[in-house]
Amino acid sequence: MNNLPERAERYYRLYEENIKKIAENSAPFINSFREDAIAGFLKTGIPTKKNESYRYTNLDAFFNHDYNSYFIPGPSDFLKAEDFRCDVTDLDAYGVVLLNGFYPTINGELRELPEGIRIGSLNEAANRFGDKVEKHYGKCINGNPDGLVCLNTAMASDGVFIYVPEGAVLKRPVQVVNLVDSETDMFSQHRNLIVVEDNADFTIIICDHALSPVKFLTNAVTEVYVGENASFDIMRVQNEHNNACKITHTFIHQERNSRVSSNNITLHGGLVRNSTYHYLGGEGAESNSYGLFLADKWQHVDNYVSVDHAFPNCTSNQLFKGVLDEMATGAFNGRIYVHKDAQGTVAYQKNNNILLTDDAKMDTKPQLEIYADDVKCSHGATVGRLNDDALFYMQSRGINKREALLMLMFGFAHEVIRNIKVEALQERMDNLVMQRLRGELSRCASCMVKCDKLH
Amino acid sequence: MLIIKDLKAAINGKQILKGISLEVKAGEIHAIMGPNGSGKSTLAGVLAGREFAEVTEGTVTYLGKNLFDMAPEDRSKEGIFLGFQYPIEIPGVSMVNFMKTAYNEHRRHKGLEPISASDFLKLMREKKELVEIDSKLTNRSVNEGFSGGEKKKNEIFQMAILEPRLAILDETDSGLDIDALRIVANGVNKLKRPDNAAIVITHYQRLLDYIVPDVVHVLYDGRIVKTAGKELALELEEKGYEWIKEHV
Numbered sequence: 118m119n120n121l122p123e124r125a126e127r128y129y130r131l132y133e134e135n136i137k138k139i140a141e142n143s144a145p146f147i148n149s150f151r152e153d154a155i156a157g158f159l160k161t162g163i164p165t166k167k168n169e170s171y172r173y174t175n176l177d178a179f180f181n182h183d184y185n186s187y188f189i190p191g192p193s194d195f196l197k198a199e200d201f202r203c204d205v206t207d208l209d210a211y212g213v214v215l216l217n218g219f220y221p222t223i224n225g226e227l228r229e230l231p232e233g234i235r236i237g238s239l240n241e242a243a244n245r246f247g248d249k250v251e252k253h254y255g256k257c258i259n260g261n262p263d264g265l266v267c268l269n270t271a272m273a274s275d276g277v278f279i280y281v282p283e284g285a286v287l288k289r290p291v292q293v294v295n296l297v298d299s300e301t302d303m304f305s306q307h308r309n310l311i312v313v314e315d316n317a318d319f320t321i322i323i324c325d326h327a328l329s330p331v332k333f334l335t336n337a338v339t340e341v342y343v344g345e346n347a348s349f350d351i352m353r354v355q356n357e358h359n360n361a362c363k364i365t366h367t368f369i370h371q372e373r374n375s376r377v378s379s380n381n382i383t384l385h386g387g388l389v390r391n392s393t394y395h396y397l398g399g400e401g402a403e404s405n406s407y408g409l410f411l412a413d414k415w416q417h418v419d420n421y422v423s424v425d426h427a428f429p430n431c432t433s434n435q436l437f438k439g440v441l442d443e444m445a446t447g448a449f450n451g452r453i454y455v456h457k458d459a460q461g462t463v464a465y466q467k468n469n470n471i472l473l474t475d476d477a478k479m480d481t482k483p484q485l486e487i488y489a490d491d492v493k494c495s496h497g498a499t500v501g502r503l504n505d506d507a508l509f510y511m512q513s514r515g516i517n518k519r520e521a522l523l524m525l526m527f528g529f530a531h532e533v534i535r536n537i538k539v540e541a542l543q544e545r546m547d548n549l550v551m552q553r554l555r556g557e558l559s560r561c562a563s564c565m566v567k568c569d570k571l572h
Numbered sequence: 573m574l575i576i577k578d579l580k581a582a583i584n585g586k587q588i589l590k591g592i593s594l595e596v597k598a599g600e601i602h603a604i605m606g607p608n609g610s611g612k613s614t615l616a617g618v619l620a621g622r623e624f625a626e627v628t629e630g631t632v633t634y635l636g637k638n639l640f641d642m643a644p645e646d647r648s649k650e651g652i653f654l655g656f657q658y659p660i661e662i663p664g665v666s667m668v669n670f671m672k673t674a675y676n677e678h679r680r681h682k683g684l685e686p687i688s689a690s691d692f693l694k695l696m697r698e699k700k701e702l703v704e705i706d707s708k709l710t711n712r713s714v715n716e717g718f719s720g721g722e723k724k725k726n727e728i729f730q731m732a733i734l735e736p737r738l739a740i741l742d743e744t745d746s747g748l749d750i751d752a753l754r755i756v757a758n759g760v761n762k763l764k765r766p767d768n769a770a771i772v773i774t775h776y777q778r779l780l781d782y783i784v785p786d787v788v789h790v791l792y793d794g795r796i797v798k799t800a801g802k803e804l805a806l807e808l809e810e811k812g813y814e815w816i817k818e819h820v
Contacts, residue, residue, distance in 0.1 A: 507660050509623070509660075510659070510660040511670070511674075513621070513647075513656075515649045515681070516645060516670075518643070520673065520677075524665050524673065529663070531664040532664045
């Protein structure tokens, strides 16, 4: 391993030292992916700016660091998780709390929700619900060469598994709260698998919180399979702290006539990278990918979106927005790939950003590869300031400048938030964004865990 | 109410207003007419506090105060309203939130408590009828996706809610069909009171068939070149702006 850069070697060493322990506690099927995955990781390592899709993001500050790693949780670890209460009070959801990437498995049973929906630990599901896991685990990733996806496959051993059977319609969403909590700096990885069968309708909300002020590095992979004519909604709300690095990779595979909406709201985090891959794998599929981030201080938020139009007559829409204050930096990289046979494709992409200071910086890059000829495609990106004409218009009605600026920023953000279909969550997000814009939102404001060391 | 004395203003160093003097008293409607590029919109913008033009000379006194000491929002709260020639779209900001915020700023300025949500909706309903604006429009973002006519009606709707003492309507008639024109004019007429005033800026005479001015000014090349009663508008319509040029 002499050729490996230092930081890749660090993670390879972590693998070598712990793989035995990880494997002993993991389902054999999940273990069967590990060798190939670590080989894949050794090929690519931790992405650098030389990787096209990480061109604007420097991972060094979080990856060149020694972390305590967390592989096997004990029952006491989950007590804190049980204490956690989401403060979106009107949110009528089935709640699940993950601690450091592990599902709090008490007796290994998968929880059963109405309409035969199963939810539980991925690792336990691989043992007890093998056929469903085996059919989809590792499939949506589809050989993705990203070193961090490989590293996750090589070492992650748990996360949430959700199975929504054919035709099942769950009116209430499922809310998964990912908590990270540690006395010392911690690196963790988890892996989710969501299977939504034909004609089903399912909504999931994923909230990321950090409970302790130490340095966190989280590398999470979520695979989603959406069957024919099924509907799937995923919302991710990231509210961690400046010492937390969150890297998520979400792979959504869609079958014919399915509808997917993904919404990523990043309120707080030191370094955040969200990669969302939409694979339109059947005629008539529709995908909507939304994202919003608010960043200040030295924060960096990078959204990478890839939409793969592999079949004819599919529709996709991307809308990503960012508000950058102080020295914050951001990146957007939106890829649309239209295969030769994907005639009748409609694909839109929009990325708008507002820089509130001269020091804030945003890089945005559309990447369109179109090999079909009957295609309707558009993309547009803006990086700028708030509209002076709109500001004057509001002032001319008697609204003072500060309030007008806030309303404009809020309006800018609301264009993404209004796509959240769960009403209580939409209201809550509007509120959080307003508080964040007013500078009133500390990370403790939305954290219900009673701890005394965070003040 | 408003006294403008020898007002000169420049945009990017180019002199646009070249010495305008004008007095508007309570209860009056003044029309300012003139060809394109004569400085009509610049004058409106300067009065409302838009920063695009630099005032190089002259004074404007509004209700006894120096207008240029006041920020745009304070001018609004003191009763000046500018109806925009090109109303601005503000995506993501709802009409209700926009107008309620503005209305409450005005109330606070007068030392009044904020209006309750239900009273405000009632007020909106009442004013909507006045300008015959579609109810659905006020549930949308400010001017977003509005047609040209709807945007202009929305200006009058906002004016109806804020009840200004001095309304400055900048080419509110441009791009309107005859029905919309009638509605807009009707709104202006209904809001007329002995203690308020309006400056109606227009290129064409036809708006003045509906809003009858007390005084008509002709603005040409940054100066008021003619002032007379409402008959001036008709004469102008008949003879065209070329006729004015001959008089300069």
